[in-house]
Amino acid sequence: MRKILAALVLLVTGCSTAAVAPAPPPAHPVATASTAPSFAATADRHVPWRITRRGAQHEIEGYADKVSVLPGESFQLHVSTAAPTFTARAFRMGAKVTQVWQSTQVKGVRQAKAKTVRGTVTAAAWKPSLTVATGGWPEGAYLIRLDAAGGAQRFVPITVRSASTAGKVVLVNAVATWQAYNMWGGRDLYKGPGGFADRSRVVSFDRPYDTSGARMFLDFEKDAIELAERSRVPLAYLTSQDLKPGVLDGARAVVSLGHDEYWTPAMRETVTKARDHGVNLAFLGANAVYWKIALNGRSVACDKEVKCPLWRASKPESALVGQMYDCFPADATYVVKKPNFWIFKGTRGTRFPGMVGPETDKISSASPQNIEVLAQSPLSCGGRATVSDTTYYTAPSGAGVFASGTMRWVCAMRGRRCGHGVTDAAAAFTRRATTNLLTRFARGPVGSL
Secondary structure, three states, X not given: OOOOHHHOOOOHHHHOOOOOOOOOOOOOOEOOOOOOOOOHHHEOOOOOOOOOOOOOOOOEEEEEOOOEEOOOOEEEEEEEEOOOEEEEEEEEEOOOOEEEEEOOOEEOOOOOOOEEEOOEEEOOOOOOOEEEEOOOOOOEEEEEEEEEOOOOEEEEEEEEOOOOOOOOEXXXXXXXXXXXXXXXXXXXXXXXXXXXXXXXXXXXXXXXXXXXXXXXXXXXXXXXXXXXXXXXXXXXXXXXXXXXXXXXXXXXXXXXXXOOOEEOHHHHHHHHHHHHOOOEEEEOOOOOOOEEOEEEOOEEEOOOOOOOOEHHHOOXXXXXXXXXXXXXXXXXXXXXXXXXXXXXXXXXXXXXXEEEOOOEEEOOOOOOOOOEEEEEEEEEEOOEEEEEEEEEEEOOOOOEEEEOOEOOHHHHOOHHHHOOOOOHHHHHHHHHHHHHHHHHHOOOOOOOO
């Protein structure tokens, strides 16, 4: 249906204006992580965390052996580099990007080439390069930046997940979808060297992510996490892999951030039960809950044929989200239909160019009967006249469910830096509306307003 995600969104990682990272400390090869400094010691919103030089394709790259860890738990980094040494730095992303840890210099090793096993690309044979202890690291979304001695850099994402979500708004990193679109090694769930027919049916977390190493996090999630932290509501952090029975007990809200397409039955059941117990839901992107996948350890299985049907074939996603995927590619003006609705309080304007796209949703026959359309944006989808809907409904439990209906809601928080003709007025609009949403959702079931 669609393929190259890089064609869908502006790749913010390629246009960094951050200062060049400081030179690494004197060489002292080790195989374990150094002691972490205190969190407050390096808290500075101007920390130069961005990649300033990617270098050659395999000059340095790596992956973590865990998708998420509890505070204080350790994880291993598997790194391959052509450089004699490298360092690793951990940055907590959010309202203030904070460096919480830095390794001493580690001896560089060129690991084995990627293997393709029954169509799945894997680097599971790579040996651990260092162990990272997260003692003193606050919960949150992190990027580990690998810095080769020659200057090349890549990211490795890791989430320090919350031990409890009670009383909090839960931000969910959509790691299953990140992996579905990961072309590292030449295959993802959409194509391989021979095109769609040569695609992977199973993709593995035992490999680096493509491009910068954190493309989908930076494109779809970073800005929403930053905004959520600035709203000062109590937050918890999970990944899609962590959406298991009981994990949302007592939560106030769950936020799907930007592009959350791949869901297991357990993920959907967990979130649906939370909604039915009064937990508010927000889907800030589009095309959520689309493919019914299987998570098997560190792999995502979706053959797009027999073993991985569309959710709408049995339980339409609109029964949960309020709307369902309708169009790609889309590019249109966002049009507010109900400017006096409480989510839009304090916003200005009702038309925002470029904010609709590149994937969009609209209501369907399976949408809840009490669904409200807050914005409806006309567009042409390959010559087919359709609309993109922003929706809201109240579940019998009193939980409110919001869905933006456009994949550029989070991108629009960057204003003109989003590209696509998005303006700074759209940034003010999405930031205020999202803050209103988070602030009210943090108080518990919205009920009827």
